[in-house]
Amino acid sequence: MAIEASFTVKQADFPLSAVFEQLTDVTIELDRIVPTGEAIIPYFWISADDTGKLTTDLSADIGIEQVKIIDQVEKQMFVRIDWNLTHESILTAIVNTDITLLSGIGKEKRWTFEVRASEQQDLSDFQTYCQDHDIPIELTELHAISSLRSDREYDLTDGQRNALIIAYSNGYYDSPRDATQDDLADELGITRQAVSSRLKRGMRRLVASTLITPEE
Template sequence: MAIEATFTATDGEFPLAAVFSEFPAAEIELDRVVPTDEFLIPYFWVRDIEIENISMENVAHPGIHDIRVVDTVDGAAFLRIDWDLAYESVLTAIIETNVTLISALGSQTQWSFEFRAESQQDLADFQSYCRDHDIPLELTKLHALSPLASGQEYDLTDAQREAMTVAYTLGYFESPREATRQDVANELGISPQAVGSRLQRGTRRLIASTLMRLK
């Protein structure tokens, strides 16, 4: 039976946690394409940062050969990472076991990884690998494979969902607007630029997962 599991990590073990040494307020999200082969280079989005003249030159970690900004879109940076898989991390655990990484979302305080496994044994093998190689992950959610629950089908991150909900509640989407981007930012405790990024990407995802699926 296929199962899905969510693990969290809080001690900065994942190599990309090094980004937070330079950008402590950033949020990192795995791109939709999830390569797990050592010859492939995965991509990540970094949000909630000032992207003008952004550089990753000072970001260093033994699990990263190279990291650079490919592009900036809607206030977010698109990164390309070349991993050093000699460093034991979640990535090596994925490569060495039969699990698939569905999503990864990180902040300075916590990383959250969602995996899919074809059987309980596959997931147990993954957990054993992490334990044997001192990869600190905590299992926080486990359930059988099922259709997406209401709300999840829209493919929004928690941050995007929160920003869009607050903006809607405050009247940001009314015409004329009853609230400004600064009002939403004050309510969330983030910058107006970060609000704009979350609303733009959230709107794009809503359209992609609703209107575009109807075509």
């Protein structure tokens, strides 16, 4: 059974730390491309209030050979990078084991990587590789990938499904919340009471369909 996992790495333990030293309130997101030899993850996005302050000379980092700015628009910069894969990092662990990188996002203090493995042993091999090469990763989330189910199996109505998706997309379930029930009502064109009812009934049906066993 396929498995997905999330790992964190301290910002200083991954190449590109110089970007965080030069810019404030910066986010780096690796562009997801299937690894092909040394061309693993050749692009990334930098988002910051003032990307213009970033110099392109990041070659002092032992994990990087060279970088090149491809495009820059307002608060984002699209960059190509050639990694130095003789320097051990979570990237070399990905190259040398049978797992797939789903996402890599770096913020002020740490990087978060999401990976997928076809089976448990592949993920264990990845963790062993990191341990053997002193790559300090921390496992934060692990779950098996279950087969997809249709809305009919969850017993959701179209209105409940739509309300749940809109709520999720607008940050209603975030903490702190980025949207209120009044905001959702305006977008859905219904009353706040109707939104509340759809969310409650929809969540109840999701829980009943996914977490509750027949014995319970």
